[in-house]
Structures are given as structure tokens and as C-alpha cells.
């Protein structure tokens with residue numbers, strides 16, 4: 209089987225065995241977290257209080273709702289966009305075109321949900337359906353990944369991703385073979401990365417807030433904070449949608465089970481864990497503590513947005529006055545690396561900001577349970593691993609210039625610590 213990096217492309221994630229284990233472990237984790245959040249002890253580690261039967265997982269209503277959701281988001285994706293952006297140059301020298309209408313999709317979804325609620329749509333009933341919804345989302349991810357795997361069989365070699373074409377079907381199914389699978393102009397990876405999962409996440413959060421108001425008269429301050437912080441994060445991602453075109457997921461990784469499951473099942477059902485926890489385990493939160501947590505989130509967001517915008521502005525136009533004064537290192541590829549500003553502080557300042565926000569999302573849940581800190585723990589592991597993958601790719605791309613950058617900016621994510 210053709211491999212764009214040749215037969216020696218190194219295997220990641222522990223190879224086929226690691227991929228197989230992750231394909232079992234990741235869905236199991238989603239269900240464990242959903243069950244743990246609603247159980248009395250709310251234990252992150254250890255078995256959940258009770259295991260659900262198949263009747264709790266399978267619901268035709270959930271399947272219909274899920275398909276309607278995917279259909280709605282696909283329809284919103286196809287609406288005329290305010291802008292069409294070009295992706296990075298591909299191996300065949302072409303550049304794909306992407307609609308920039310994600311924020312519009314968020315606003316239209318909010319309007320539709322608002323209209324639905326005023327017409328009696330029982331949004332507060334959604335939390336009861338999380339388990340069967342997660343089940344159909346997981347099923348969809350497996351079936352969709354199979355479709356992607358088969359579709360890649362007929363794709364030209366130039367359309368394949370650098371990894372994910374080892375010849376081992378389990379590994380390739382997991383990592384994804386094709387870089388930008390499309391049907392006509394509909395780009396599956398770009399669509400999944402930002403629409404059904406991310407917007408689904410804030411909708412689930414909102415449903416949990418509505419349910420809390422139904423149960424306790426009004427939503428708690430902690431629930432407001434979690435909803436507000438995460439809405440800001442998703443709104444920001446969709447507002448800066450074009451920036452996703454330069455992330456590793458779009459430019460490097462194939463589209464297989466890892467991203468398909470991550471985008472449509474993992475993100476909405478595990479990233480809403482704090483709000484799920486708060487519905488079943490209300491936490492008192494005073495104003496001084498709430499203000500401190502808001503400050504932590506604001507600091508995290510300031511670093512995250514500042515770092516991402518600085519790099520994106522620089523990559524688009526290095527002579528832009530906002531970045532023209534920054535110190536750089538030249539590389540043999542003709543590209544430059546920033547060595548001052550945010551990217552002179554650590555080699556991944558955007559990860560640092562993201563992690564600080566992750567802390568702020570868990571703190572409203574108090575410190576009595578470890579469960580709401582799952583996102584922070586998982587995200588730390590994900591970013592440490594992602595940082596190592598990115599370092600390898602940058603060393604390959606930039607060679608000596610990258611080594612010089614590492615010498616000038618020795619810390620990876622956290623100054624003086626890591």
C-alpha cells in the first residue's frame with residue numbers, strides 16, 4: 209500500500225495495538241464519565257455505581273435527534289459564506305477552498321433553539337438523553353470512519369496523509385488515510401472539527417443549565433460560569449474559524465476514527481462534563497471566588513488568543529505592523545520562526561493559555577471531587593503529547609533553525625517548569 213512518507217513512516221499512538229486499545233478505551237471513557245457525573249459518589253476512578261442495559265443506550269428518538277442535528281449543521285455549512293478561505297498548499301500544489309460561516313452557523317443555531325424553546329421545545333429533557341445520544345454518536349463515528357477508510361482506497365496518493373498509510377488496517381482506520389476527504393466541495397474534516405461537536409457541546413451545556421433552573425428555580429452561579437466560559441471558547445473558535453486551517457489536524461493528520469470520534473462524540477459529551485457534574489452535584493460559589501475564577505479564565509484567554517493571533521497574523525503577512533517588529537529566525541524553507549513576543553516566552557504559549565482556561569472551567573465545581581478536573585488532566589496529557597508530535601514535525605521541517613529556536617526558547621509550555 210502506498211505511503212506518502214515511504215515505508216519507514218514512524219508509527220504513533222503505540223502502533224496497531226495502541227490504536228486498537230484506544231478505540232475501545234475512548235468510547236468506554238465517554239460512557240464512564242456520563243455515568244459517573246450522574247452517580248452519587250461521582251468517582252473519576254473506580255467502577256460507576258451501576259452499568260446501563262442496552263435499553264438505556266439505544267433509543268430511536270435519540271437516533272432521529274442526532275441525525276437531525278447533523279443534517280441541520282450540514283445545511284448551515286452549505287449556506288452562502290461571508291468569505292471563502294484558501295487552505296495551505298497541498299502536495300499537488302493545489303489549495304482547497306473552505307467556507308467561513310461557522311460563527312453564522314452558531315448564531316443561526318441559537319436563533320432556531322430560541323424559537324423552538326419559545327414554541328415549547330423541552331430543552332431541559334436533553335440531559336436525560338445524553339447516554340443514548342453518546343451511543344449513537346459513537347456508532348456514527350465507527351460507521352463514518354469505515355466510510356472514510358474505504359473512500360481512501362480510491363483516492364490518489366497525493367491526497368493521502370503523511371501518517372495513517374502504514375498498510376495495517378487497524379492503525380490506518382484509527383489515524384485516517386486521506387488528508388482532506390471531500391465529496392464535491394463538502395469537506396468532512398473541516399465540517400466535523402468545528403460544527404456538530406463544538407456547537408453540540410454548548411447546546412448540551414445550555415440544556416443542563418435549563419434543567420438546573422427547572423429543578424432548583426434558577427441556574428447556579430457555578431453553572432453560569434461554566435456555560436459562559438465554554439461559550440466564549442466555542443464562539444472564539446468559530447469567530448477565528450480560518451485559523452483552524454493551519455492546525456496540525458487539518459494540515460497533517462488524516463481523517464479517521466481518532467478525529468471523527470474526537471470531533472463528534474468525545475468533544476460534546478466529555479467537554480460538557482463540568483456542567484453535567486453541576487446538575488447532579490450543586491456547588492456553592494461565593495462572589496469573591498467567582499471573580500477570582502473569572503480572572504483566571506480571562507488571563508488564560510488573553511494568552512491563548514494573543515499567542516494564536518500573533519502566529520496567524522505573522523504566518524499570513526510577516527510585514528503586518530502588529531508583528532513586523534518581532535525578532536525572528538530564518539529557516540531553510542524560506543519561512544521564519546518568531547523568537548520574541550508570545551512565541552519567545554515558551555514554544556507553545558497557546559497551549560499554556562488553553563490549560564489555564566481548562567483550570568478555570570473546573571474550579572466552579574469546587575474541590576470535593578476529582579471528576580470535574582478530568583478535562584484538565586486529559587487536556588494536559590493531550591497537549592504534552594501533541595507538543596511532542598509538533599516538535600518532531602518542526603525538527604523535520606526546519607532542522608537546524610528549529611534547534612536554534614529550542615536553544616533560544618528552552619521551555620515548551622510552562623516557563624521554568626516544562
Ligand SMILES: NC(=O)C1=CN([C@@H]2O[C@H](COP(=O)(O)OP(=O)(O)OC[C@H]3O[C@@H](n4cnc5c(N)ncnc54)[C@H](OP(=O)(O)O)[C@@H]3O)[C@@H](O)[C@H]2O)C=CC1
Nearest residue numbers: 455456457516519544545546547551558559562594598602
Ligand atoms: N480544546 C482542545 O481540545 C484542543 C485545543 N487545541 C488548541 O488548538 C490550538 C492550535 O494548536 P495546534 O494545532 O496543536 O498547534 P499550534 O497552533 O501551536 O501550531 C504549531 C505550529 O505553529 C508553527 N510554529 C511553531 N513555533 C512557531 C514560531 N516560533 N513562530 C512561528 N510559527 C511557529 C509551526 O508550524 P508552521 O511553521 O508550519 O506554521 C508549528 O507546527 C492551540 O491553541 C491549542 O491549545 C489543540 C488541541 C485540542
Ligand SMILES: CC(C)=CCC[C@@H](C)[C@H]1CC=C2C3=C(CC[C@@]21C)[C@@]1(C)CC[C@H](O)C(C)(C)[C@@H]1CC3
Nearest residue numbers: 234401444445452455457466467469470471474475
Ligand atoms: C481523545 C481523542 C478522541 C482525541 C482527539 C482529539 C480531538 C478531540 C481534538 C484534536 C484537536 C482538536 C481541536 C479542537 C477541539 C478538540 C480536537 C478536535 C478545537 C476545535 C477546539 C477549539 C479551539 O479554539 C481550536 C479551534 C483551536 C481547536 C482546534 C483543535
